[in-house]
Amino acid sequence: MEFIQFLIDLLKDTKPTIDQFIADHGKLVYGLLFLIIFVETGLVVMPFLPGDSLLFVAGSLAAGASAQLDLGVLFVLLFSAAVLGDNVNYWVGRFFGPRIVKWRTFGRDLVQQKHLDRTHGYFEKYGVKTIIIARFVPIVRTICPFVAGIGAMSYRKKFLPFDILGGFLWIGSVLLAGYLVGNSEVVQRNFKLVIIGIVLVSVLPMIIEFVRHRMGARPTQ
Numbered sequence: 775m776e777f778i779q780f781l782i783d784l785l786k787d788t789k790p791t792i793d794q795f796i797a798d799h800g801k802l803v804y805g806l807l808f809l810i811i812f813v814e815t816g817l818v819v820m821p822f823l824p825g826d827s828l829l830f831v832a833g834s835l836a837a838g839a840s841a842q843l844d845l846g847v848l849f850v851l852l853f854s855a856a857v858l859g860d861n862v863n864y865w866v867g868r869f870f871g872p873r874i875v876k877w878r879t880f881g882r883d884l885v886q887q888k889h890l891d892r893t894h895g896y897f898e899k900y901g902v903k904t905i906i907i908a909r910f911v912p913i914v915r916t917i918c919p920f921v922a923g924i925g926a927m928s929y930r931k932k933f934l935p936f937d938i939l940g941g942f943l944w945i946g947s948v949l950l951a952g953y954l955v956g957n958s959e960v961v962q963r964n965f966k967l968v969i970i971g972i973v974l975v976s977v978l979p980m981i982i983e984f985v986r987h988r989m990g991a992r993p994t995q
Contacts, residue, residue, distance in 0.1 A: 781823070784810075788827045788969065792835065796842055804847065807832055808855045811945075814916060816859030818866070821916035827969045829948035834956020836949075845953055849945060856909075856941040860919040864933060867923025902936045909940035948972070 783791045796803050807828065814823040829852065836845040908918035919937065927933050951972075955961055961968050 784828075785822070785824055788824055789831045789834070792828075792831055796835075803843070804851055807848070808851045811852050811855040812859040814859065815856050815919070816862040818863060818916055818920040821913040825912060825915065826910075826948055826972045829945065830952035830956060830969065830972055833949040833952020833954075834961075835952075837953045837957050845949065849949055852949070853941055853945045856945055857938055860937050860941065861934070863916070863919040864923040864927075864929070864937075867920040868926060868929075870924065902932055905933060905936045906940040906943070909944035915944075 780791070792803065795806060799806075810823055810828055811825065813820050814825050832843060832848050832852070833845070835841065836843040836848055904918060905922065908915045919933075922933055
């Protein structure tokens with residue numbers, strides 16, 4: 775129950791919860807942050823954990839004369855967690871992909887081979903862009919590597935290099951944003967609104983891509 779309450783507090787008030795954890799456990803916070811990012815990106819059943827807000831808060835705690843964390847250590851640890859998590863997620867999906875076509879419910883195939891073939895075709899054609907954009911979209915970044923694995927997206931040529939690039943851009947940009955503006959007086963006074971804003975901005979790439987896809991799919995007159 776204590777752990778569940780901690781997760782609820784982390785989702786509701788990320789910064790005060792992290793501040794309290796640092797006060798109680800000191801440098802163990804690095805391990806906590808690593809674990810949260812790894813689980814959020816690595817376990818398809820845990821998409822609700824905070825990602826963007828956690829990175830922003832971590833960046834803000836590395837800024838100023840009273841910095842409690844080291845920005846370089848944070849980047850290395852959390853970048854590693856994000857890449858490792860996605861790769862675990864990919865290989866879990868890759869393992870289950872050929873097997874789920876054999877699963878049946880009520881005498882019918884749970885997933886048909888043609889659906890896996892279609893998923894594979896999608897990730898071979900659009901996967902590079904999807905893997906990078908998904909990093910910035912909550913929930914989608916948890917599901918995407920799993921689906922890429924199910925669809926048997928080319929690992930060495932496409933998934934791995936662009937997953938690393940996406941992880942670098944995501945971790946680096948949100949940490950840096952927190953480091954640069956997280957401790958400003960305006961942000962501190964409106965921290966919850968800023969976190970909501972970060973989540974909304976995170977969803978924008980998906981919305982833009984969806985609109986572009988829909989507009990591109992319109993038949994020409």
